[in-house]
Amino acid sequence: MTSEVPSPGSPDPDAQALLAAVAVQLRAKGERMSAPRRAVLTALATTAGHLSTEEIATAVAEIAPQVHRTSVYRALAALSELGVVQHVHLGHGATAYHLTGTRGPHLHAQCRQCGRIIDLPADLLVSVADRMGALHGFELDATHVALSGLCADCAAEPNFEEHHHKHSPIAT
Amino acid sequence: MTSEVPSPGSPDPDAQALLAAVAVQLRAKGERMSAPRRAVLTALATTAGHLSTEEIATAVAEIAPQVHRTSVYRALAALSELGVVQHVHLGHGATAYHLTGTRGPHLHAQCRQCGRIIDLPADLLVSVADRMGALHGFELDATHVALSGLCADCAAEPNFEEHHHKHSPIAT
DNA sequence: GTTGTTGCAAATTGTTTGCACTGGT
């Protein structure tokens, strides 16, 4: 939990390639690659999971301490705009960010007890989407919000033993 | 839109009954019925829809102007605790509240463009829930978050013509 | 008369904005 960021010595080819590719995309739009953006991308790339703004800010602080929190927000906005970064709305009030490429398209579910996020197959809701389309003409974007419920561990143990707590303490 | 609150003259039997019933439940727990709680319940009862804290606060201000915003939050917390009020997490960062009894159990979907909320049959996700249970032991609570997407109107008109805007301007 | 609840003001938390300056290209 304290250091999933690669030490300055480990180049991490994947992250390097990502930075280069994004730099190109940015330049194509007349925008620029910068330290904060690099740090945010690195944070996201080295986790492969879903991070809250809070968690990204923390990770960035370890990677590039001089980067201001404000710039993290701005970097996330810019990268979202670019399409490299996506976000998922979790229950409660939190938003989680992840790289668009990562692990292909997938849906999310979050445990309302321990906050754990579970990835689900992208096609899980296709029939539901079809039904909603037929019923209301509603065009479902299933990846955009996380389904809510209880993970296996928390369902088994009804009380809050805060099993893993990889994410937030969650209220509801 | 400006006044769905009943004028002081109209008693509204449904709301009255609700207030009485909740008062009993509160007392059973050693708690009390009060002006703010009455106002919040009335606001929710007279809308039958889903209201944001903002909207509730506004409605309450019309019903009982002396009620402080803080008390609205506290009333919502108390009534949620009691189980009379439930909330749904909408995309973006908003939370909508509604009476537990209202229109029976149902799911929600929200248009990410205009914010409109659509009610869906409660059983829409049962097969998905089963699949998640089998796959991960995850116990889905489908009512707790709103599915996200585009409503028919907004899907037809790709640009933001802010069709109805019953709810928030929504960003994403 | 108790004590749960309120109103208010102040503290918190999370995010955004204005602006002079820095750094990528």
Added chain:
DNA sequence: ACCAGTGCAAACAATTTGCAACAAC
């Protein structure tokens, strides 16, 4: 050299908390 992007401080919005006064029971 140009101007997008940054750091910082201040503005903002939304919710929470401490506490004395109040009112439901």
